[in-house]
Amino acid sequence: MTVPAIHLTETAGARSFVLPLLVGTGVLVFLLLFGDSLLQDSDSYWQIETGRWILAHGTVPTVDSFSFSKAGEPWQSSSWLAQLIFALAMQAGWAGPVIVTALAVAAALAMFTAYLERYASALVTAALALAAMVLIMPHVLARPHMLALPVMVAWFIGLIDAADRKAAPPWALLLVMALWANLHGGFVFGLMLIGPLGLEALRQAEPQRRLSLALRWAAFGIAAVAACCATPYGWGTLLAATKILSLGEVLSTLGEWASSDFSKFGTFEASLLALLGIALARGLTLPWPRLLLVLGLVHMALVHVRSIEHYALLVPMIAARPWALQLGLARKSAEAKPDLAPPAWAGVVAVIAIIAATIAAAPRLHYRFDEPQVPERALAAVQAHGAKRIFNAYIFGGYLISRHVPVFIDGRAELYGEARVMDMMRATAGRDPAALDRMLTGNDIDATMLPPSAAAVRQMDERPGWRRLYADDIAVVHVRD
Structure with a gap:
């Protein structure tokens, strides 16, 4: 297994940017065509109004100013930066929040595709990207959790790449966590990923290196907690982000926090059966840290439907490398010809052009709220x-x-x-x-x-x-x- 693993690592990132660009562009166009579907949650209204409040007052809220039943009571926004972005985007009408959300989802799927293409064919990668999009589509709304989606994918790729290199995550990755903490309270989930991926790094490392590697991962974990506090609220950010989980019975009554419903056959059930069927039919296995992580993500998706997006994006990336090795795809990846790929600067230019064209089209896009x-x-x-x-x-x-x-x-x-x-x-x-x-x-x-x-x-x-x-x-x- 050692030689194929080396091949996979050496060819990581050698593929062309064309497929990720095509997937990202396709997602963007689709969401812009059906932008009204992103405007189906009235929370978008108060999220935008909070951003406007921040712009007007030049600070973040610390007490409630929107209700008469809780007026003046302590309240802080765990998504202040995303709300600010939405408020600025709203200057273009509802097209603004729709475009910002569509760009974020497109970026997340493009990064997802770029990672999977290291270990799978273009056809399989595109199929998995389509499946992930279908799974997350019910949760694609003009709300802060969508702006945090590409940040989550970037954070996970940074951690799992470090584990596969048998190294500690780069310190620069802490900037991603700091950004996540300002965008959405889901950054707590990002902290939870450090443990299992750190164990995966230790599992792959040579025994004599495990102690020093464990200390480096622990230091990174502590620094990541500190990075979460690089917000206007400081340490209060951690407390505010966990408050939603203490709502008890409320979580079972709100649609996005409800448990998955299997009374009717749906896409989530189909994906679970496909995952199980492929693994059993091909005899595929996962190292125990990755297996625990997959089981945890499945549990989260079963308990709360809003966690299906984590399951859809992360499970394929967790399984990609081990399953590529077991299916004998390592040497095929090693034989890829990176010199045939377009230059990297062409991808940057294409991305800038797509974003500029999307923003230019904003005045011609008209959407209505539910x-x-x-x-x-x-x-x-x-x-x-x-x-x-x-x-x-x-x-x-x-x-x-x-x-x-x-x-x-x-x-x-x-x-x-x-x-x-x-x-x-x-x-x-x-x-x-x-x-x-x-x-x-x-x-x-x-x-x-x-x-x-x-x-x-x-x-x-x-x-x-x-x-x-x-x-x-x-x-x-x-x-x-």
């Missing part, structure tokens, strides 16, 4: 009535914030806490009328704004002292009589 989350006419009716304190549905919070209306609740579940969010969910669903009473009376609510499908709408129709003011297909408004 209408069921935009209660524009309902809000106009509330404002005409003079109501100030609106008991709004969870999905309407982002839009109301964008209209500078103080909200009762919005997508910042970590601010409101498990008890408040669950009371809201049960009350809206009509399962807890007592919770609805508490929230209406305890917060001096003078109007409610709920989707027509909410069971609480019927309760409000029958509630003494309240009357229906407005209704359409998006929202129903009740006010005090």
Whole structure:
């Protein structure tokens, strides 16, 4: 196994940039053609409004200024840089956030393709890139986690390449972690990758080098934790990023944090079966650190659907090198002719040209946000009535914030806490009328704004002292009589 491993390492990066460029361009064009699909989460509204707040005040938020139910309470944004980018992009209308998101996803898939092409044919690499895109597509939204996607891929490639070199990660990789920590709270996942990939490096290293290598990986891990704190919030960044995981029951009610559903056959199940079938049919195995990492990623994807993107992008890269060795692809990679590849500067020029063309096309791109989350006419009716304190549905919070209306609740579940969010969910669903009473009376609510499908709408129709003011297909408004 030693000789093929050397061949693989020596030819890493020797392939042409053409296939990654084609994949990235294809992803970019696809997302721009179907850009409306990126605008289906009302959280995008408050994310952009937070970025505007940062621009207006020249600092990051430390207390809540968007709600009346939690006004002035401590809150910090774990995605302040991404929100700033979205706010700047929004100057071009919704085309701006769509373009920024599309470029980020395209970059992530291009890097994914470039890594896999080291160990697989162009056809297999393209097929895996397509499969990864299909898996992550339901989670591709104009939100900060997409801007962090290429950063995650770059971080992982840096770690796994170091492990395969039987060396510690380069210190320059800490800059990637610092960027990730400012873009999105998912950087905690990046820290978790250091352990298993460090073990993989030790497994491959000669016994006499393992102690010194372990110390270097440990030093890198400590430095990575420190790099996470290179944000306006300092050490508070770590605490803020872990708050979302303490929401308990809330995580099972929010769509992106729900468990994977296998009641109907879907792409995630198909990918799991394909992974298992190929491994069993070909007798393929993984070194134990990589196996543990794959099992961990599968577990994450089963528990929370939003983790499917980690599974889709990282599992193929984890298996690529070991499986290429076992399938005898090492020598074929070694026989590649790098001198036939276009010069690297041509790839840089092509990337710049694509980005410039995309930005130039922005004025001609017109997208609309998902209408069921935009209660524009309902809000106009509330404002005409003079109501100030609106008991709004969870999905309407982002839009109301964008209209500078103080909200009762919005997508910042970590601010409101498990008890408040669950009371809201049960009350809206009509399962807890007592919770609805508490929230209406305890917060001096003078109007409610709920989707027509909410069971609480019927309760409000029958509630003494309240009357229906407005209704359409998006929202129903009740006010005090």
